[in-house]
Amino acid sequence: xxxxxxxxxxxxxxxxxxxIINCAYSNSASDYFIWYKQESGKxxxxxxxxxxxxxxxxxxxxxxxxxxxxxxxxxxxxxxxxGDSAVYFCAFFPRGQGYQKVTFGTGTKLQVIP
Amino acid sequence: DSGVxxxxxxxxxxxxxxxxxxxxxxxxxxxVYWYQQSLDQGLQFLIQYYNGEERAKGNILERFSAQQFPDxxxxxxxxxxxxxxSALYFCASPTSAGGPPPGELFFGEGSRLTVL
Numbered sequence: 001x002x003x004x005x006x007x008x009x010x011x012x013x014x015x016x017x018x019x020i021i022n023c024a025y026s027n028s029a030s031d032y033f034i035w036y037k038q039e040s041g042k043x044x045x046x047x048x049x050x051x052x053x054x055x056x057x058x059x060x061x062x063x064x065x066x067x068x069x070x071x072x073x074x075x076x077x078x079x080x081x082x083g084d085s086a087v088y089f090c091a092f093f094p095r096g097q098g099y100q101k102v103t104f105g106t107g108t109k110l111q112v113i114p
Numbered sequence: 115d116s117g118v119x120x121x122x123x124x125x126x127x128x129x130x131x132x133x134x135x136x137x138x139x140x141x142x143x144x145x146v147y148w149y150q151q152s153l154d155q156g157l158q159f160l161i162q163y164y165n166g167e168e169r170a171k172g173n174i175l176e177r178f179s180a181q182q183f184p185d186x187x188x189x190x191x192x193x194x195x196x197x198x199x200s201a202l203y204f205c206a207s208p209t210s211a212g213g214p215p216p217g218e219l220f221f222g223e224g225s226r227l228t229v230l
Contacts, residue, residue: 032216034219041220041223043203043221043224044157045116046218046220089156093216099159099162099206100159100172100218101159104157
């Protein structure tokens, strides 16, 4: 498969533990945020989103936290599994804008240790 | 499977050459976005087409061009290739017209271009 994330920050987590991946953004006008998962050789896949009028949103085994004060977004993965190994990156949108104006983060590589 | 199809998956060519990357969006989606992902870089928006017409342009070089055909498939043409053009090129189609609200964007598996 493709080598994604050779030089990215890496988070190594034991299988079954919780993972926390962080993302900082600079544009205070951002009002919509998405976390993506990109497995080696694959395209990015939507995980979860959150709007700026929320500070927390939960999905299946994933939680996104938004701290607008410090412009910080985090993704928490509960009970991390080997299939969670991938590069995770955030995306943030200026207010009212779509995918033409989105900024994607460079990502964090999650390695799950069996 | 996102439903977005890209070909070829891999392409190796030499500097100065020209290549064409092809994308078929999800069935029923009118919009196509092209992104470039260089090694360990964030995705960079190149260009968007909607129902055959260019809708938005991002950081696309003049050596690059794209079009969307009546059957909604799209092609990204890269010419006078340079070493720095080596990257993954993704095509994506959204659940909506692209924003606002943005909706979910479905990515293809990408075309990896290597320029030697």
